[in-house]
Amino acid sequence: MERWSRGDSVLHRRHAAVKILVALALLISIGTLTSHSALAGALYLALLVASASAARLPVFGILLGAAAVLPFAICFAAVSVLAGEPAQAVLLIVRTWLSAQVAILLIATTPMPRLIAGLEALHAPEFLLQVMQFLYRYLTVLAEEAGTMLQAGSARAGTLRTLRFREAAAMAGVLFARSYARAQAIHQAMIARGFEGRLPAIRQAPFRLADAGFGAGAVAVVIAVRAVFRWA
Amino acid sequence: MHIPDGFLSVPVWCAMDGAALPSVAYLARRVQRESSGHKVPLMGVMGAFVFAAQMINFPVGNGTSGHLVGGALLSFTLGPAPASIVMTAILITQALVFQDGGLLALGANVFNMAIAGVLAGYLPYALLRGRGAGVFLGGVLSVMVSAVFALGELILSGVPMPAMALTISLALFGASAVCEGAITLAVTKAMKRIEPGFMRRPEDIGGKRALVVALASVALAAGGVFVTSAWPDGIQKLVLHSGSSSGRTAWLTAPMADYKLRWLATPWMTKTAAGLTGILLVYVLCVAIGRALSVSRPAAGREGA
Amino acid sequence: MGMMVEVRDLVFTYEDGTQALKGIDFELEEGCTVALMGANGSGKTTFIHHLNGILRGTGSVIVDGLPVTPPNLREIRKRVGVVFQDSDNQLFMPTVLEDVAFGPLAAGKSVAEATERARAALDRAGILHQADKAPWHLSAGEKKRAALAGILATEPKLLVLDEPTTFLDPPGRRALGDLLADLPQSKILVTHDHLFARRLTEDAAFFEEGTIAARGPIAEIVQRFGW
Numbered sequence: 001m002e003r004w005s006r007g008d009s010v011l012h013r014r015h016a017a018v019k020i021l022v023a024l025a026l027l028i029s030i031g032t033l034t035s036h037s038a039l040a041g042a043l044y045l046a047l048l049v050a051s052a053s054a055a056r057l058p059v060f061g062i063l064l065g066a067a068a069v070l071p072f073a074i075c076f077a078a079v080s081v082l083a084g085e086p087a088q089a090v091l092l093i094v095r096t097w098l099s100a101q102v103a104i105l106l107i108a109t110t111p112m113p114r115l116i117a118g119l120e121a122l123h124a125p126e127f128l129l130q131v132m133q134f135l136y137r138y139l140t141v142l143a144e145e146a147g148t149m150l151q152a153g154s155a156r157a158g159t160l161r162t163l164r165f166r167e168a169a170a171m172a173g174v175l176f177a178r179s180y181a182r183a184q185a186i187h188q189a190m191i192a193r194g195f196e197g198r199l200p201a202i203r204q205a206p207f208r209l210a211d212a213g214f215g216a217g218a219v220a221v222v223i224a225v226r227a228v229f230r231w232a
Numbered sequence: 233m234h235i236p237d238g239f240l241s242v243p244v245w246c247a248m249d250g251a252a253l254p255s256v257a258y259l260a261r262r263v264q265r266e267s268s269g270h271k272v273p274l275m276g277v278m279g280a281f282v283f284a285a286q287m288i289n290f291p292v293g294n295g296t297s298g299h300l301v302g303g304a305l306l307s308f309t310l311g312p313a314p315a316s317i318v319m320t321a322i323l324i325t326q327a328l329v330f331q332d333g334g335l336l337a338l339g340a341n342v343f344n345m346a347i348a349g350v351l352a353g354y355l356p357y358a359l360l361r362g363r364g365a366g367v368f369l370g371g372v373l374s375v376m377v378s379a380v381f382a383l384g385e386l387i388l389s390g391v392p393m394p395a396m397a398l399t400i401s402l403a404l405f406g407a408s409a410v411c412e413g414a415i416t417l418a419v420t421k422a423m424k425r426i427e428p429g430f431m432r433r434p435e436d437i438g439g440k441r442a443l444v445v446a447l448a449s450v451a452l453a454a455g456g457v458f459v460t461s462a463w464p465d466g467i468q469k470l471v472l473h474s475g476s477s478s479g480r481t482a483w484l485t486a487p488m489a490d491y492k493l494r495w496l497a498t499p500w501m502t503k504t505a506a507g508l509t510g511i512l513l514v515y516v517l518c519v520a521i522g523r524a525l526s527v528s529r530p531a532a533g534r535e536g537a
Numbered sequence: 538m539g540m541m542v543e544v545r546d547l548v549f550t551y552e553d554g555t556q557a558l559k560g561i562d563f564e565l566e567e568g569c570t571v572a573l574m575g576a577n578g579s580g581k582t583t584f585i586h587h588l589n590g591i592l593r594g595t596g597s598v599i600v601d602g603l604p605v606t607p608p609n610l611r612e613i614r615k616r617v618g619v620v621f622q623d624s625d626n627q628l629f630m631p632t633v634l635e636d637v638a639f640g641p642l643a644a645g646k647s648v649a650e651a652t653e654r655a656r657a658a659l660d661r662a663g664i665l666h667q668a669d670k671a672p673w674h675l676s677a678g679e680k681k682r683a684a685l686a687g688i689l690a691t692e693p694k695l696l697v698l699d700e701p702t703t704f705l706d707p708p709g710r711r712a713l714g715d716l717l718a719d720l721p722q723s724k725i726l727v728t729h730d731h732l733f734a735r736r737l738t739e740d741a742a743f744f745e746e747g748t749i750a751a752r753g754p755i756a757e758i759v760q761r762f763g764w
Contacts, residue, residue, distance in 0.1 A: 001329070027237055027336050031245075068331065069236045076239070076391055083392045092391075095238030103237070103335055107328055113631045113671075115328055125260035130269070132321045133631055134276020136329075139283055140673045141625050146284035165418065168290045172300060172415075173422025175288075176309075179281040180430065183274040185626040190273065192589050192619045193691065194611065194643030197268030201648075203635065273629065 001065075004057055004108040011055040011109040015211040016118025022218040023106040029226050030098045033091060040229040041094045047221070048101045055109050062108065066100035073097070112136050120202045130199050138182075146175055233375075233382055233405075234326065234341050237334030241389035248385065249339030255347055259316050271314060278306060279318045279325070290415050298411040303345060304353030304374040305416050308367065308431050312354040319346035340385050349378035362431060364417060371416035372409045379405035541567045541695050541723040542588065542600055549583060549594030557583040558594060559747040567694075570724040572734035572755060574764060575744030581727045584744070585697050588725075589617045601694055615644055618688030618722075622700040624680035628672040633659070633683045636672070640691035651690075658690040659683070662716065678709030682716065689720075697725045702733050731759050 005012075011019070026044070033041050052059045073096040077089035110118070116129050116136075149171050187195075240248075263271060282302035289297040302322075306315035320342050326332040333341045353374030360366030383401060387393050393401075423430045544563040550556045558580050565571055573581045586592040588600055590610045598605040601616050618640075621627050630636035637658055641651035659665045662682040667675055675683060681701060688696065698717075702710045714736040717724065728734050734741065734755055741755045743762055751758055758764065 023335065027334075028242075031238060031240075031336060032242060065331070069238075072236060073238070076386075079394065079397055080392045083394060085392065088392065092238065096236050097238075099237030099334060099336075100331060103327070103331055106335075107331070112329065125257050127260040127264040127269075127272070128256060128317055128321060130272045131275045131279065131317055132325060134273055134629065135279035135283075135318075135321050135325055137629060137631060137672070138277050138280040138625075139325075142277070142280040142284035143287065146287045150287065164291050168288050169415070169418035169422045172285050172288050172419045173426055175285055176281060176419070176423050176430070177426045179277050179284075180274075180427075182623075182626060183277040185621065185623065186273045186277065186629050187270065188586075188591050189619075189621055189627045190629065190639075192591060192614060192617075193640040193687065194614050195269070195639075196611075196643070197270055199269045199272060200630075200635065200639060200642045 001104075001108060002111070005111040007056055007109075009055045009057075009109070011051065011105075013210075014109075014214050015121075015205055015207050016110050016114040017121040017207075018118075018211045018215040019106055019110055020115070020118050020122065022215060022222075023102050025219050025222050026102045027099055029222050030095055030102065032226075033095055040225050041098060043225050043229075044098055045101075047225075048098070048105060051105055055105070057105075057108050062101055062104050065104050066097055069096050069100040114205065117202050117204050121204060121207075126202070129202060133202070141182075142175070142179060145178060146171075149175060233345065233378055234323070234333030235337045235344075235382055235385065237336050239334075239389060239391055240337055240340060240385060244385050244389045245336050245340055248343050249336070252339040252342040252347065256317070256320050256342060259313050263314050263317055275310065275314055275318045276321070278310060279321050282306065282318075282322055283325075285419075290411070290418075292411050292414075298408060298415060300415050300419060301375060301412050303349045303378075304357070304367075304370040304412065305419060307350050307354040307374075308357055308362075308370065308420065311432055312350055315354070316346050316350045319350055322346075340382070344378040344381040344385075345374075348381055349374045352377035362433065364421075367420050368413040368417045371413035375409035375412045376405060379409070539567050539602065540599070541565045541569070542725075543597070544587075544599075545597040547584070547587060547594050547596035547598060549587065549592060557747055558587075561596070561747075561749055563742065563749060565695075565723060565725065567723055568721065570726065570738035570740065572731070572738055572741040573725060573727045573744060574729070574731065574734075574741050574755075574758060574762075575750075579744040580747045581744045582699055585619065585699060585725065585727060588695070588697060589614050589619060615691050616694045617697060618691060618693035618695070619697045620681070620684050620688055620699065620701060622703055624677070624684045624704075625672065627684040627687065628680060630672075632669050632671060633664070633675070633686075634668040637683065637687045637690050640687055644691060654690045654692075655686075658686040661689055662686040663712075676709075677704040678706070678712060681705060681709070681713060685713075685716070694722055695725070696720065696722045697727075699727045700729070701726065702728065702730045729764075731755055731764060 030041070030044060048062075049059050052062050070093065073093050077092050080086070080089035080092065107115070113133070113136075116132055120126060120129050153167060153171055263275075282300070282305075285302065286299045288299060290299060291297045303315065303319050306318050309315075310318065323333060323341050323346055324338065327335055327338055327341070353370040356369035356373060357366040360369070379402070383393070383398065383405075387398075420431060542563065542565040544561055547558050547561040547563075548556070549558040561580075561584060563584075573584070575581055583592065587594060587598050587605065590605050590607075590613060593605070600613055603609045603613055603616075605613055628636045630639055634652070634655055638648075638651040638655035641654045642648070646654065656665060656668065659668055662685050664675075664679055664682050664686065667679060667683065672680060672683070681704070685698075696717075701713060701717075705713060710730070710733055714733055717737055724737065726734055726737065731741075739754050739756075741753065741758045742749050743751045743758045745762075751761065
């Protein structure tokens with residue numbers, strides 16, 4: 001997914017804030033699909049597939065990735081069917097699958113730092129976004145540490161269940177201690193370079209005419225599709 | 233427990249986004265005011281820690297294993313407000329990077345886990361002054377309360393949930409809640425052996441008052457779910473009656489009539505409205521508890537000086 | 538040539554009671570380089586944390602003519618650049634360029650100027666082509682150079698490097714040695730790798746249990762203490 005987001009295409013180049021808004025518009029209209037607008041759902045699927053290829057992403061990969069949410073949806077759909085409402089079941093599956101695709105499209109065309117910048121442009125709390133920046137920065141570092149610990153642990157694994165529980169807890173404890181120490185070291189490094197409490201502002205990409213055009217156009221299409229099928 | 237997109241109905245996710253957004257903004261401003269940017273690296277790294285810690289499997293018998301959810305642990309070590317922000321950062325990252333949970337549903341997931349769950353997890357810890365039982369109960373409640381809210385939102389959205397399914401769901405959540413309690417307790421014990429100072433000393437709260445409010449809100453949350461699922465017609469009758477006697481239902485239908493959107497006055501809407509009022513009430517109580525618990529302390533930062 | 542660093546009778550005790558420094562006297566002339574050697578836990582890292590005010594003990598610490606006291610910290614931190622052992626803890630921004638620009642920005646430079654300085658520093662360190670990468674995409678050697686660039690961007694007068702060759706393979710070590718040899722600043726190298734140190738200086742101070750047991754040519758110290 002990270003690899004996909006580093007690609008280049010018409011969609012990749014659009015401003016993150018616009019993409020987020022378009023995604024939200026799509027999600028809202030997909031989320032309000034009822035049985036009468038089943039055809040609209042099919043049209044959205046076509047739209048999403050088209051967008052995926054425009055973004056030079058593997059279409060099948062996206063459909064499959066979105067299918068990860070299906071087991072959850074199928075459970076509830078089954079309950080619906082048993083309760084005598086098969087139409088609701090189908091709707092649920094269609095809505096969740098399509099929504100997942102929208103999310104993947106957004107993420108696969110926008111690397112995390114740009115997503116964060118997009119959220120900042122949409123006035124999300126800067127403090128929260130800065131925490132997210134640090135979280136994302138150290139995700140792989142800590143995951144690697146945990147991975148190394150797990151490998152070492154499994155090399156010495158005990159056979160008793162209770163022993164393994166305590167071992168897991170000890171591992172988590174050590175991981176916590178190391179993470180805490182790392183956070184202190186990072187803070188020291190920041191202070192050593194003159195940090196006094198204000199982090200640098202999140203870098204913003206320039207907002208271009210193409211972005212405005214894309215945003216307006218996409219939202220217009222979304223509304224048009226629903227409007228057409230409401231009165232068809 | 234992350235709700236994907238496509239499940240929640242418009243009023244529900246709107247209401248939850250409406251509840252979550254200002255709360256997160258308020259909490260973010262509050263933590264920033266108390267610590268400037270100095271807490272950011274710690275909070276970010278702790279968020280990454282939760283992700284990494286979830287790679288560790290805790291065997292819980294019968295070949296199944298659980299992992300640390302982390303909301304309670306974060307609140308014991310960072311304090312409830314920073315823990316909420318970190319959990320929010322975690323949830324957004326999970327939605328954006330791992331497609332775990334929906335984007336429209338983020339408000340609901342953030343409310344359930346980062347706000348209600350964190351607060352519910354912190355309460356027993358604070359009330360029991362950091363003893364082991366408080367840690368365990370904190371873990372249990374953080375998961376249980378999040379689950380109850382999630383189920384409630386699903387039910388209110390019209391996702392079919394017969395009594396049997398509800399019971400099974402609650403039982404499964406109950407089991408994972410107990411797991412979280414046990415795991416959190418075990419991990420905090422391991423941490424204490426390394427360095428006793430990791431856990432915050434819980435602030436003194438006005439014991440009985442907070443306890444009553446806390447119990448009441450949890451009871452309301454649990455009760456609310458059962459009531460709306462078991463007696464939807466009853467709720468509808470209740471609201472329609474009070475509405476017709478004081479003209480409140482008229483308020484619902486009158487403007488709508490002009491736009492010929494009578495579907496808004498259907499039983500579905502009144503049931504949803506009733507449920508949402510319940511959630512709103514619990515939310516207000518959560519805020520009240522939060523205020524009662526919080527003592528605005530200036531950060532004792534070792535700013536390297 | 539003035540004194541870059543003058544330390545007199547520095548004593549420091551940690552919160553848990555461990556006395557990490559038991560009276561350090563130390564001097565470094567401007568433009569000179571010294572290697573700090575000694576066993577783990579002998580106080581080397583604790584000592585260098587006093588040079589930019591991260592830790593404060595009793596005694597006198599004067600860097601570039603300024604006593605290391607709270608009113609001077611902001612200025613001192615511009616003049617002293619510390620490269621920590623774990624580059625991951627030092628490259629804390631989302632991209633290399635943003636990280637290297639952190640120092641100048643914190644010093645009050647405008648975004649444009651900070652970016653320019655950052656690019657110049659990255660170029661100096663030979664990794665300008667990695668400017669927009671996330672830190673985890675860099676090799677250990679590149680990360681170390683990025684960390685060094687981050688320090689150079691603030692144009693310090695004293696460079697302090699804590700175990701710089703950890704995580705580096707022989708080519709990486711050589712490249713770092715070449716880069717450092719070219720820099721005119723005064724340097725303090727905390728290192729176990731005396732061969733690396735000898736590329737840059739003959740002067741070493743040997744730490745032992747919180748004191749400096751000896752100061753002199755590296756070869757002598759290595760022989761005397763069996764390093």
